Amino acid sequence: MEQKILTSKELLNDLVDKHYEGALRAKAEGKPVVWATSICPQELLETMDLVTVYPENHAAAIGAKKEALKFIEHAEGMGYSSDICSYARVNMGYVDLKHSDELNIPMPDLIFCCSNICNTVIKWYENLAKELNIPLIMFDMPFNHTYEVPEHSVKYMRGQIEYAIEQLEIFTNKKFDYDKFGEVMERSNRTCEWWKKATDWAKVIPSPLNGFDMFNYMAMIVCMRGNADGERLFKLWHDELEQKAKLGKGPWNSADEEYRVMWDGIACWPHLSTTFKTLKKYGINMVTSTYPESWNVRYEKNDLDGMARAYASNYANRNLDYDTENVVKLIQDFKLDGIVYHSNRSCKLMDFRQYEVQRRVTEITSCPSVVFDGDQTDPRSFSAAQYETRIQALLEMMEKNKEAKRRG
């Protein structure tokens, strides 16, 4: 029988369905389910064949499907403050309501949390473990205040990985298979490499990649880094982008890429379409963000120190000098005309440094930028008219720069 050749988008949709359906089925069959944070050492879970779902992914999907407010309001009704991260509020609301009209996930038997992405997850996941009375494996990753990640942080992380392996052995009642671990490490690195290489195609002018597609593919780099499906998906996506780039094709069929910007921060999931269309209307393509690097978790096979360093070095956990340098490099590598900073009410970690990074980056590069108010999943914190004014103002600044360049 001839097999239909899937596009990466079709494969992505199939894999998303497979991921959630598989998790629900596993739970129904009595298998344990893990809830984990988005950039955790998933290699351990994959090695142990543990079915894992990611509440951040789930909350983002619920947000994009416009169902978040129901869970947010429910969580606030339970007493969770509206100042808490909206992913956490959606998740806490879901834990209590246990049903979504759009997308369901099985309840967890184990909580697996790594604080290299933010410190809210510590209390959020501790709370889950306590409320549901289930075990918690916590990777405590203090913020790196120095430019380089200090060796003691790497050692601390390595110690925690080793301890987590012991805890997982107790939880699963089976021995940790180090040979398989090596294979998973190898594959995870290959998948991350394809992810990075795919998103790097956006360096070409015009970019074959529309950055909002990257937001969609991101769901799978979170949950499929360590398995064969993930590797297949990102290789396929990469090949498609390569082909488009070689044919000189831009991000959209219906319009040309006039300006190239970076998006700083998480997407505004409930207003994804508005935020995308407003940019596209003015020919602005979001070509990159800090995300391609976030899941570029790379190290050598069987190098536990390297793995510890990779997780300790996540972008969200680095100091202002590192952040500034990172954005300056993106401006150069991706030939950016501007930056859109999403001041995301949920994410204090990203917001607190945003103004200072913006100030420093402007000083170094003179690259125009705007900040707009929004939220990753709480639809109430965004105003379409305010967003449009800021984007249009950015456009006017970018136009002026382009005009000046034309005139020499």
Added chain:
Amino acid sequence: MYLGIDIGSSSSKAVILNEDNEIVGISVKNLGTGTKAYKEVITDVMQQANIEDKDIKYTVVTGYGRITFEDADKQITEITCHATGVGYYLDDVRTIVDIGGQDSKVIKLNEKGQVENFVMNEKCAAGTGRFLEVMARVLGCGLDELSNLATKATKQVAISSVCTVFAESEVISRLSAGESIENVARGSHIAIAKRIMGMCNRVGYTPKVVMTGGVALNADMVQVLSTELGCEIEVLPNCQAIGALGAAILARRTYNKLEA
């Protein structure tokens, strides 16, 4: 002739410039987007300039209502329009503080008078004209009386809430505790000034600072903000219509393909 229209959240403004870049019509009505006030100001400036529709070569619209206004040749944001409008009067301005009905912004200009950076208020009414409208209502006075009342203040009353809704109840409790209307009026100006000060710091303000927008008509507010910033703030003539003036200038430039 070139027409600039600024449809704000709480007022509508229009300006007409002639071929010699002179203002030949200027009009402000205190009703904003969603009303018919923009039609009135357009009719008004046409009468002042003694011209008809066909005499207008190019129209630029700005302000919150710009997206839904269909009769303009081009729409440009308030940020660029204010920067351009200010340049009509002064060429050494480096910081613009514009406090309108629902939007407040601080714009930093480079030595050429071009926008270098800007910040706008968050999605709330703190630090905008709306805050003063609420205060005036609680104090039982007109918006235009706030300034006179505040200059008679005998002491500083701190209004600590940044949120307009919370500030309203804070003011009510101050009044019931026997605080004078004059002192509370000044307190509300200080509250806005502190909020604007935060935005000025964020953008990195340098003199010369000018203030535009309806709130610039409130002399006490300007004084309080000057003190807070530690530098004199100039208020331009026609401060409410600077955005519309900028729009008219940009209409003339665009039509004649003049360099900014």
